[in-house]
Amino acid sequence: MSAGRNIRGAPIYATSTEPPAEGELYRTLEIEGVTLDIFYGYYDPERERGVLEPMPIFPDFQNDPTYTELGYMLVNADGDVCEHFSPKAEGSEEGWCNDCRYLELHDTCLGVCRCEQNRKNE
Ligand code: SF4
Numbered sequence: 504m505s506a507g508r509n510i511r512g513a514p515i516y517a518t519s520t521e522p523p524a525e526g527e528l529y530r531t532l533e534i535e536g537v538t539l540d541i542f543y544g545y546y547d548p549e550r551e552r553g554v555l556e557p558m559p560i561f562p563d564f565q566n567d568p569t570y571t572e573l574g575y576m577l578v579n580a581d582g583d584v585c586e587h588f589s590p591k592a593e594g595s596e597e598g599w600c601n602d603c604r605y606l607e608l609h610d611t612c613l614g615v616c617r618c619e620q621n622r623k624n625e
Contacts, residue, residue, distance in 0.1 A: 522556040522557065523543040523556070523557050524543065524557065525543055525544050525545070525552070525557040526542055526543065526544065526557075527542065527543045527557070528540060528541070528542055528543075529541045529542060529543050529559040530559070532609075532610055532613065534571065534577060534609045534610075534613065534615065535571035535572060535573065535575070535615060536571055536572030536573075537569060537570075537571055537572075537577060539562060539613075541559050541560065541561060542559070542560055543557035543558060543559060543560070544557055544558070544560040545557065545558070545560070546558075546560065561579065561612055561613060562577075562579075562613075563579065564576070564577045564578055564579050564582065564613075565579065565582050565583065570623045571615060573622075574622045574623040574624055575615045575616060575617060575621075575622055576615070576616040576618075576621045576622070576623070577613065577614070577615060577616070578600045578606060578613070578614055578615070578616045579600065579612060579613060580599060580600055580601040580606065580608060580611075580612045580613065580614055581599045581600070581601060581612060582599060582600045583599070583600075584598065584599065584600060584602075584603060585618075585621065587605070587618045587620050587621060588600075588602075588603050589603055589604050589605060589618075590602055590603065590604070591603060591604035600614070600616070603616075605617045605618040605621075
């Protein structure tokens, strides 16, 4: 299959490839004790259904906080930075979590925040 990837890690299919069906399982991810089933769908179904092909829908950890077994917070690489943001490179001060040295990327768009101040210690 000929496929590239967009910023969220979703495959971009060649036009001759059969598109995935809405609701079809894209991948199951395991991140430090957390299992995430990623299904094809739409981020804005009313506007996108019938216009775009279904795409992998990744969890939104900013609205649905999720923690690893050891209490580390899962984050979206393109999520808004928090008060503990620490740029990993000069010039990335206004970036996403992806620009933060605390992000340990586990997938193209998902990772674990290693900031101890964001860790849940219960
Ligand atoms: S990776 Fe963690 S510490 Fe860095 S900006 Fe994101 S949530 Fe904050």
